[in-house]
Amino acid sequence: MSTSKNVLEVKDLTMHYETSEGPVHAVDGMTFSLARGESLGLVGESGCGKSSVAISLLKLLPDNARILRGEIRLNSIDLVPLDEAGIRQYRWRNIAMIFQAAMNSLNPVHNVESQIVEAIRQHMPELSGEEIRKRVDDLFEMVGLEPQFKKQYPHEYSGGMRQRAVIAMALSCDPDVIIADEPTTALDVIVQDALLKEMRAIQEKLNMAMIYISHDISVIAEVSDRVGVMYAGRLVEVASTDAIFHEPLHPYTIALMSAFPSIEGDKTELSSLPGEPPDLLNPPSGCRFHPRCPFATERCKREVPEFKEHAPDHFAACWYPGGSS
Amino acid sequence: MNRADILVDIKNLTKLFPVGQGVFGKTSLFVHAVKDFNLTIQRGESVGLVGESGCGKTTTGKLLTRLLDPTSGSIEFYTGGEATDIATLKGRDLKEFRHRAQMIFQDPYESLNPRIKIYGAVAEGLIVQSVTSRKDRQDRVKELLEVVGLAPAETFMSRYPHELSGGQRQRVAIARALAVEPAFVVADEPTSMLDVSIRAGMMRLMLDLSEQMGVTYLYITHDLAVARYMCDRIAVMYGGRIVEIGQTEELLRNPRHPYTKALISAVPVPNPRVKREAADIKGRVTKPINPPPRCVFYERCPIANKICEENDHPPLENKGDGQHAACYLV
Numbered sequence: 001m002s003t004s005k006n007v008l009e010v011k012d013l014t015m016h017y018e019t020s021e022g023p024v025h026a027v028d029g030m031t032f033s034l035a036r037g038e039s040l041g042l043v044g045e046s047g048c049g050k051s052s053v054a055i056s057l058l059k060l061l062p063d064n065a066r067i068l069r070g071e072i073r074l075n076s077i078d079l080v081p082l083d084e085a086g087i088r089q090y091r092w093r094n095i096a097m098i099f100q101a102a103m104n105s106l107n108p109v110h111n112v113e114s115q116i117v118e119a120i121r122q123h124m125p126e127l128s129g130e131e132i133r134k135r136v137d138d139l140f141e142m143v144g145l146e147p148q149f150k151k152q153y154p155h156e157y158s159g160g161m162r163q164r165a166v167i168a169m170a171l172s173c174d175p176d177v178i179i180a181d182e183p184t185t186a187l188d189v190i191v192q193d194a195l196l197k198e199m200r201a202i203q204e205k206l207n208m209a210m211i212y213i214s215h216d217i218s219v220i221a222e223v224s225d226r227v228g229v230m231y232a233g234r235l236v237e238v239a240s241t242d243a244i245f246h247e248p249l250h251p252y253t254i255a256l257m258s259a260f261p262s263i264e265g266d267k268t269e270l271s272s273l274p275g276e277p278p279d280l281l282n283p284p285s286g287c288r289f290h291p292r293c294p295f296a297t298e299r300c301k302r303e304v305p306e307f308k309e310h311a312p313d314h315f316a317a318c319w320y321p322g323g324s325s
Numbered sequence: 326m327n328r329a330d331i332l333v334d335i336k337n338l339t340k341l342f343p344v345g346q347g348v349f350g351k352t353s354l355f356v357h358a359v360k361d362f363n364l365t366i367q368r369g370e371s372v373g374l375v376g377e378s379g380c381g382k383t384t385t386g387k388l389l390t391r392l393l394d395p396t397s398g399s400i401e402f403y404t405g406g407e408a409t410d411i412a413t414l415k416g417r418d419l420k421e422f423r424h425r426a427q428m429i430f431q432d433p434y435e436s437l438n439p440r441i442k443i444y445g446a447v448a449e450g451l452i453v454q455s456v457t458s459r460k461d462r463q464d465r466v467k468e469l470l471e472v473v474g475l476a477p478a479e480t481f482m483s484r485y486p487h488e489l490s491g492g493q494r495q496r497v498a499i500a501r502a503l504a505v506e507p508a509f510v511v512a513d514e515p516t517s518m519l520d521v522s523i524r525a526g527m528m529r530l531m532l533d534l535s536e537q538m539g540v541t542y543l544y545i546t547h548d549l550a551v552a553r554y555m556c557d558r559i560a561v562m563y564g565g566r567i568v569e570i571g572q573t574e575e576l577l578r579n580p581r582h583p584y585t586k587a588l589i590s591a592v593p594v595p596n597p598r599v600k601r602e603a604a605d606i607k608g609r610v611t612k613p614i615n616p617p618p619r620c621v622f623y624e625r626c627p628i629a630n631k632i633c634e635e636n637d638h639p640p641l642e643n644k645g646d647g648q649h650a651a652c653y654l655v
Contacts, residue, residue: 045520158609188377189547193591193604215521218550218593241597257595259525261550263577264594270554272526276490292522 007176007209008034008057008095013070015056024280026052028233030070031307034177037207039200041224041241043217043256045277049233050213054179057211058097059087075176092123096170098163100182105166106154112165113150116172123173139168144198160191167199174206181213196222217260221245226313229253232278232288235307239314249310249321251293287319295323330367331403332509332541333389338362338398338412340384340565344614357613358384360565360621362398363641368508371535371542373556373573375549375588379610381565382545386511388412389543390428391419402426402509424454427502431514433494437486443470443497444482450504469500472537474530492523496530503534513545528554549592553577561585564613564621567641571648581650584622620652628654 015027026049034040044050055061057072059079072079074094079087099105107115113136120132127135140147143164154162163183170178180199184192200223203210212223220227220241227244229237229252237250248254258271275292278284287305290296299319307317339362341355359381366372374382387393389400391411401408402425411422430436437446447466456462470478473496486494495515502510512531516524532555534540544555552559553573560570561584569582580586587606594601605627613621618637623629632653633639641649 045522160609188610189549190377190587190591190604190606191609193593196593197603216593217521218595221595221597222593224597245595245597256521259521260595261525261528261548261554262595263550263553263589263592264596264599267553267574270525270528272524272529273522276492276523277520 005035006033007036007075009071009073010057011071011073013053013056013072014068015052015061016066016068017052017062018064018066019281021281025233025283026065026280027056028283029307030235032228032235032238034209034211036176036209037204039203039210039212039223039225041220041227042211042213042230043215043220043227044230045215047277047280048230049280050230051181052233053230054097054181054211054213057177057179058091058095059084060091060097092119092170092175093173094175095177095179096173096175098166098170098178098180098183100185103154103162105169106162108154111151111153112157116165116169119169119172135172139171142171142202143168144194158191159187160195163187163195164198167195167202171202171206171208175208177209177211178203179211179213182215184219185214185216192219199223217245217256218262229256232283233280234288234317236289236318237314237316239311239316243311243314247311247314249314249316250289250318251295251320251323252289253316254323255292287317295320329406331365332368332370333364333366334399334401334403334408335362335364335366335389336399336401338385338388338400339396340381340388340393341396354614357565357616359388359395360613361638362565362567364560364567364570366509366541366543369535369539369541370558371532371544371556373552373559374543374545374562375547375552375559376562377547377588377610379612380562382562383513384565385562386428386513386543386545389509390426390511391422392428404508424505425507426509426511427505427507428511428513429495429498429502429515431517433491433498433518434486436498437494437501439486441486442482443484443486443489446486446497447501447504450501454505465504466500469504470497472503472534473497473500474526475500490523492519492527495519495527499531499534503538503540506538507540509541509543511543511545514547516551517546517548531555549577549589561588564616566621566638566651568622568652569648569650570641571646575646575648579648581644581648581655582622582652583626583628583655585650587627622652630654 011031013030016023017026042050067080116136117132145164184195214220224241227241228235231252237253255273273292284291286302287300290300305317305319307315309315310321340359342358343352344354376382388395395412399410400412402411414422444466447469448462451462451465467478470481475481475496516527546552556573559573559576560567563584569585580589587604590602591604606625608625620633620638623633639651639653641651644650
């Protein structure tokens with residue numbers, strides 16, 4: 001797993017939020033890697049910690065969040081021990097993020113072009129004014145925004161256009177890794193479709209690595225080479241997209257796949273999981289999925305299953321992968 | 326269609342919203358939110374109203390439950406073979422009607438009063454229905470909560486909405502809507518804010534309730550995959566109008582209207598082995614403010630021609646197998 005083709009290697013990443021009621025165990029022992037040019041989909045339900053992973057990787061943490069242990073190696077450099085000044089050298093330039101709420105990522109009082117120019121000027125001071133202008137033109141073209149919209153303000157943009165502007169901003173410094181947190185969730189399906197296709201094309205063209213976070217497995221199926229499934233702060237399964245969808249091993253992944261309606265293929269019965277996702281203030285013992293798992297035994301209640309390779313490049317944290325006994 | 330089986334018959338329903346206000350309070354600009362909407366819903370049927378945000382689907386739902394007043398058109402509601410036009414009901418009659426039609430909203434966090442306990446939220450509908458005995462009310466609330474899967478009911482009745490999860494709240498909202506024993510329920514994206522593992526259960530519950538209690542649904546959603554599971558028929562809306570309507574499977578397999586085609590091809594599929602074709606559509610949704618009389622989809626249509634430009638918006642016509650589309654060219 002530790003080869004030079006990996007642009008990002010995350011080991012045992014553990015992050016808590018301190019609250020008045022005690023620590024919220026949002027990210028617990030996450031280990032995964034990301035190869036150059038690869039797209040990893042991170043899927044899970046609300047509150048499973050997927051956005052907490054994103055902000056941990058960029059160290060854009062709120063005051064009450066602490067990374068307790070683990071490593072985040074970006075091009076072999078561990079970001080965890082770095083202070084704010086240290087991380088700034090890498091943020092945007094090497095690792096950038098696209099947030100779900102595009103409006104919050106754009107400054108309402110500046111036109112879109114000037115915001116992108118400013119982002120480039122700050123992070124790539126070596127570029128001349130001429131080079132920056134050229135770069136902005138290229139970025140607009142790449143994300144499919146017409147040049148005449150450059151001087152307009154964010155409120156004059158539609159939701160889809162704003163999200164494109166935010167993508168242009170994230171791409172502005174040519175990062176090695178881009179993290180996209182539900183970038184199309186607020187958009188209508190036709191706009192989402194166009195944006196997904198463009199993001200995928202850009203990511204492949206620039207040979208950039210991408211972590212695409214979504215609750216929607218059909219979106220994940222479209223954009224990912226590999227998929228990581230999260231449940232209650234833990235990574236429960238990682239495999240190629242095809243294996244996740246067609247040979248899932250973890251009972252949670254299996255349940256997720258059969259709970260999702262599709263317009264394609266024959267209409268099949270949807271299955272639902274009993275119960276609700278756990279409260280991360282007080283997560284269940286052992287395997288955190290055990291209270292909802294149809295295959296759970298006494299062992300699952302006691303022991304945390306090891307996250308291990310069950311088939312080539314197919315990892316799962318389960319004592320009974322595929323429901324085997 | 327057998328007339329005895331009709332529950333709601335909607336004719337030329339229109340809702341215009343004024344844009345801005347002139348100095349003298351007059352405006353000549355209107356958003357045509359719902360325009361010449363025609364639909365007949367049969368008893369026990371579940372009709373999906375599908376479209377992108379701003380297409381008028383929520384406004385339609387609110388008109389049908391009279392949370393909004395229509396600008397024009399009729400909504401005939403059948404009870405025992407008798408039709409009443411509820412579009413213009415007022416006062417006491419409108420209150421009566423509200424027992425028969427209910428709306429369930431998207432956001433379970435906003436549809437319950439945070440200061441009223443679950444018992445009170447559900448019992449309210451029973452008081453309106455003059456279930457006066459306290460004991461009867463208690464029994465009925467307990468029964469309703471158990472029907473929607475909140476069991477044992479006693480543990481939920483004395484809790485406040487904030488003590489419940491999103492899925493549980495949506496179940497309370499459903500129990501509350503069912504308390505008045507409505508014949509017709511407009512469900513506006515009731516599962517779109519719920520997590521996947523909860524969503525399937527909620528969809529199942531709503532289908533079961535329709536079977537058990539004979540509830541007729543208008544199911545509003547942006548998600549065609551959800552509509553496929555919930556609905557017997559699907560109506561696709563664009564620019565305040567139905568542009569296509571048909572039996573669910575038939576419409577998904579063989580869409581006729583260019584907008585329906587684009588919408589279907591844009592839906593991501595949870596199967597990486599399926600390669601979809603790109604949606605063939607131009608531009609984006611714009612607000613229909615005093616739109617020209619021609620086809621509402623004209624600006625974005627990949628096949629539009631002179632006929633579409635020069636004629637009024639096309640009527641919904643049978644294009645075979647009972648599937649109706651509003652298009653001159655298909």
